[in-house]
Amino acid sequence: MAAEFRLEFPLPLGLHARPASFIQEKCQDYKGEIIWENQRTQKKADAKSAISLLTTDTQKGDICRVLVSGTGEKKFAAELESFLLKELPLKEEQALKVEPAAAAIIPGVLHGCQEMFLVGQPASQGVAWGKAVVLKKQPGLSELKELMGKQADNPEKEIEVFRQALGSLREEIEKELAEKSGVEKSILKAHQSLASDPGLLRRVEELIEREKLSAAAALVRAVSDFSEELLRSKTQYIRERVADLNDVARRLLEKLGCALDAKKGLEVTEPSVLVAEDLLPSEFLGFQPGQILGLVLEKAGQTSHTLIMARGRGLPAVTGVAEACRLLGSGEEVVVDGNRGVVIISPGEEVRKYYEREREAEVTLKKIRKEKAALPGVTADGKRIEVAANIGHPEELQKAWEDGAEAVGIFRTELLLYGKPALPSEEEQFLLYKRVAEEAGGRPVIIRTFDIGGDKPIPCVKLPQEPNPFLGYRGIRIYREYYELFRSQVRAILRAAGYGKLRLMFPMVALVEEVRWLKDQVKIFEQELEREGLAFSPEIETGIMLEIPSVAMLADKFAPEVDFFSVGSNDLVQYFFAADRGNPLVKYFNQPLNPALLRLLKIAIDRAHENGKWVGLCGELAGDSRLTPVFVGLGFDELSMSSGFIPEVKAVLNHLRVGDCQELVAQTLEASTAEENEKLLEDYYQRQFSPELITPDLVILESDCGSKAEILQELAITFERAGRVGNRAVFEQALWKREQDVATEIGFGLAIPHCQSGTVRTPSIGLMRLRKPVDWQSKEGQPVDLVICLAIPSGEKVRPKLQLLPKLSRRLIHEEFRDSLRQATTPGDVVALIKSAT
């Protein structure tokens, strides 16, 4: 009797190579048979083979039947089901951080000048400039017809040859693995698992035995068959995995003595831009890092491993460039604009200058971000609010400090357990926490103890199946049963605390007696350590997560028991509104500005403060800089977020005054709906915070720009530098689009480039005076010496600020006003003139 279960396949990209290899890993040690059957495609697979699983073309939502037969089949079936539904989606979520494919943006310099260029998709940021090397198009494996039918009369010998080739390839990859790290390492690992895939190996050996094929012929046949199946998949990600399969097959063929002539095209004598139909990951890795300046590919997918590695190395890349290999010649000079998805061939002087200015702009913008990151976590009127980072792994610390983190507000330790077959020992944990404490160099780090259960199942802790895990056995609730897990972690933290400034925090506390129990245990652990003669820090600050509403209501009674609270907004919101945050049907309950939630937070923070305890926020909300005034008004003492958000939150924080924020919050507490509060927040921004339409940093009095393209580029850079637009390339393109409708030169030496675009953050006016009049490329147009640029966010409603633009436009018709703009001596004077006109 076999054990079986059915599941609806949960992953958004379907069953592709990465999850397939996880499933293979999970199943391979089970002594018995595991069959995966997709009821939609009617295809069956051996779950111990990643490739075999791929051929079932399983999409999200497909109903699959899994049959386990062998010893302990029931137990394993239950384990596998839980793995597929809980752990696998989490792993996938972590791995999937690939940006969606974007369309090309035409750089302004290409408007109105005769340059040859090709359009694709931006695939890896940056701009490269250099000689192209066009890599010869390689024959697809299925085109190797002459090999396909090649017979051999001694199957045993062929199998032997094949196994030797496999062994030697695995060894080779093993060696390469030792030299790589990060993304490149994990991609090589995927290739290693392909080279060990039992489904592929079995198929090859079958072909050798049954059809008397040579090892090479059998390999080509097997891989071609698998590739064909993969290519039929509806999921792009799966189709793009054919490159990995072919890569491994090619390397194997070489080991079998069938050199494919592939490497010949790959000789690069000087640092170059590589142009290819596609580039296999192993080919990419075959180049010395300095040899490649950029990549131009015809059909590599955005999720192809070559592009993922290119992003990791910061190499500019454009993909989807049709016919690139035919249209580009080796030795030709090209520009690869990976920000915009454009390749320019034999660029002229104009293009060179354009990209030099882009590079300079990039340097300034990075500097501005760095400056924001270096700001102190303090409001304009001097209230200190610690701005901290959320981390899941010690490797994230470096970036957190670079982004300006002043502390770690939460170190989610359970992330260390994913993919681990066994729990880490106390000693292992001690060394890790010690390293974190030391690397923090005196900055506080809050270590949150294991929060297992709920949506975070861990393979090494087998929790019971529950109908409602979020309301069940998770966080500290499991510590009595899994006492050793709790004990070893807290002991490790206590021992490491002395090496820096560690704080201890417990998840999922709901009752005061739970905190008392936790503290009693900590005391016991301290006594143990003392007896054992192990050094530890006795006065570690201890806090609790505030994620269950009961803690908020009783914060004054919790306060004497703890040193601090930290609000986990994700869980608090879902427990407070009784709405599962992962369920799209009730997603609308995610209302950070709901007055009920704000009242709850206000009660909790006030009661904590009255009792001398501080309150932080470590949920996702903390990173939304739009909400920072609300958090300041509520009285949070610390905000902890994904470190990428820190510079912007700090910049906003530095402009806020506590009194204004408190006034805002007082109003929001009286509202009935989140929508009313959205409006209140918007009005607050209008009143307090929204920048003037024009500021001196948007005025350029003596510009040397010599062409329209240069002027629009300079304006785009100026607007991004001033924080008025999010992406200057998009803004520049929007300005050009308007110019193409009808040029905005209107006579009187004046041009008014303008646009409404989603990348514009706030209505803005820029002004540029030119030393030498410039031709605006308009019909019967006159040269322009005064440029006024108007920018409006898309979807902007009728607002007071917006009505000023028509007023200004009307004033510009009057000669005296134009003259005064031409004669103003400082940017401040220009700003004053425009304000007087609006």
Next chain:
Amino acid sequence: MKLVAVTACPTGIAHTYMAAEQLERVAKKMGFSIKVETQGAMGIENELEQDEINEAAAVIFAVGITVQKPERFEGKKIFEFSVQEAIKNAEAILNKVKEEIGG
């Protein structure tokens, strides 16, 4: 001579209003009475009443997009120009209108 006009351009934040201002300014200088409706990002402003349209000797459209509520102008003599022309050559436009309607 009484005239009415409508100005409108694709983005509706600059040219619409410049053309309106220019038509008003030049008409005044030339001794005409004119009311200009703007159809821009703020919606329709200074909207023309049916009476005003009926009384006008001619209608001027200085537009780069389709005029909204066109039914109001049925049966009227309409002079259509680009927004740019209205800004750059308002005087020529008004002279042309004047000649054609013999005012």
